[in-house]
Amino acid sequence: MPPQSLSAPSAWAPSLRRSVRLFRAFRVEQTQPEVFYGQLADDAVGHVSHYTDLAGARMLDVGGGPGYFRTAFEGAGATYFALDADVGELAGLGDIAPRTVLGSGMQLPFADGTFDICYSSNVLEHVDDPWRMADEMVRVTRPGGLTFISYTVWYGPWGGHETSPWHYLGGRRARRRYRRSHGHEPKNKFGESLFAVTVRAGRRWAASQTAGEVLDVVPRYNPARARWLSRVPLLREVVTWNLVIVLRRR
Template sequence: MQHGSTGSRGAWAASLRRSVRLLGEFRYEQPDPERFYTALAADSVGQLSSYLDLAGCTVLDVGGGPGYFRDAFEAAGATYWALDADVGELAGTGAIATGTVVGDGMNLPFADGAVDLCYSSNVLEHVREPWRMADEMLRVTRPGGLAFISYTVWFGPWGGHETAPWHYLGGRRARRRYLARHGHEPKNRYGESLFAVTVRDGLAWARRQHAGEVVDVLPRYHPRWARWLVRVPVLRELLTWNLVIVVRRK
């Protein structure tokens, strides 16, 4: 009995260390995106491995940008495809890699059931019709495969991205303030390339979609034992930096 208790404490501590490490890397998201997204990719592979064996999987990374996640997924034995609507983003690390597709996340250029895992990280808040994109992700996932959807929550500390924390006073006001202060628009422009997406929105979509079975809903950067947070209205919006929804295709 004592051994089990010790093991539980060890798992609790390991989960807490993971969260502290990820949040520590988060401060590099703007000044050193390669560092942050490489760390996030390694963490994502570890997280996904608890749901499925990535070896031999075909993975579609929707909004994959320059492909920071490619090395981590391929090292796990997956075949990796990245899709982005912005050619500039795709070429962000140099030449555009093989297995890269230019396309629209709300109208994915893939057949029904084409991939084993459809993955999207920190993209949904940049899409004008986020839940249409979520539906598309399920469409291209094969029966038994997974859709992993992760997005930045609007009312969380980083909801306004580089305009945070002024987004709490309104996205447009935060955008105007940024322009006045820096002399140029933020990269993530509220109403154009940044939209308010909440935990409540994600839970509502998870309930109304019928294409898959919801496997998990949790705050991504928190310890796994903090998943209770998504069940608490208001608090979940303020303390969930990033929400993960995992759905297994029927």
Template sequence: MQTGSTSSTAAWTPDLRRSVRLLGEFRHEQTDPNRFYSAIAEDSVGQLSTYLDLSGRTVLDVGGGPGYFRAAFRAAGADYWALDADVGELSGAGRIEPGTVIGDGMNLPFRDGSVDLCYSSNVLEHVPDPWRMADEMLRVTRPGGIAFISYTVWYGPWGGHETAPWHYLGGQRARRRYAARHGHEPKNRYGESLFPVTVRAGLDWAERQTAGEVVDVLPRYHPRWARGVLRLPGLREVATWNLVLVVRKA
């Protein structure tokens, strides 16, 4: 397995302290998205550096919104591009930055093998055909490059996003409850911009895709010693929170 620089790899340690810190940041996703996404971005760069040296690499962030991850990737020396289908999301941090593309994650407007790293964080659950998007991410990745796909698991505690934990009683019911309580629809509307994506579905896709080698499947926020939860059907759907699939393009 190719690794990044010693400093980047050493700085990223999947221990319990990291898990507690990142899970704590979820409290700020709605109220302070810059804080939340900046923390996730910094962690992502450290994690990705264990698979690929980011310096000089072309990175496509699928569903990158206003580019919260831009600073972290550029600090690692990457040429960063962000794609989103929602102009409102793209301008959420102010002006739309250069290197930003409006497009559909299920039909990426990039040629085959055009990026070294195709990255997506907490986006797959927001598209109606998530595994088409995963296939597209692999299509635009160069041979030897990495597709890093991370998504919020539906049956995890945060599966309903701001409607959690009521999503356990059904997505539509949780959506109606939120609207009645707050006087407006949630940002993540079940059946329109939020869909149930499971651990099992991710494992099935990883097994059936033929475009590359699966180099990692792991619960994103867990310490290394807790990764065995993925071997426990049923429990893994609740305990995983967020699943990461890492594929090296053949």
């Protein structure tokens, strides 16, 4: 089934200009999160709208965080539900919003086929059983609905998050170096709240799917002309910052 361009087909395209804008936003993730997450949330609305209509859609954001994505998706007409395991993350922009659930992404507290869209951005690398979480996302998506999974690739430039680029020497070593340099642990602790998830693993999971039709497996931030790189073993691991897997639930 080809992608649908329903909500805002002209507002989003994987152009070089878009890639440059998002890469620049990465530079201020820690110091100006409202800039980074605001731009990422707006881009996410356009990206998801490339495949399905958001207006009136009942959607779940697994690991929704402090609310930037809620604002963007509700602005596009979706009925937005968020799930997170951390109250602190959910309260990042103030009070916890309605339709918010505390729970585990690896055991979603919803019945099969509950949502039109199940979405997750930059969460999969923070759970110790990522493909169980991915399976759970497909499970709670209704037949014909969309599952959109996006995660940071370990061997990409930002794989170690705030410990990058030292993660190339090993996640635990990068964590120790950060602690020595800053006097405290990084927010994303390798082996506890950050894990190595690869492009290869994502493509393997997508290829094994029987519950959903795979619409796309592509680098999230790369321009369209460079997307073929995600199919080249080894090279794809270091040139892909973030991988997107999109499925239509059977």
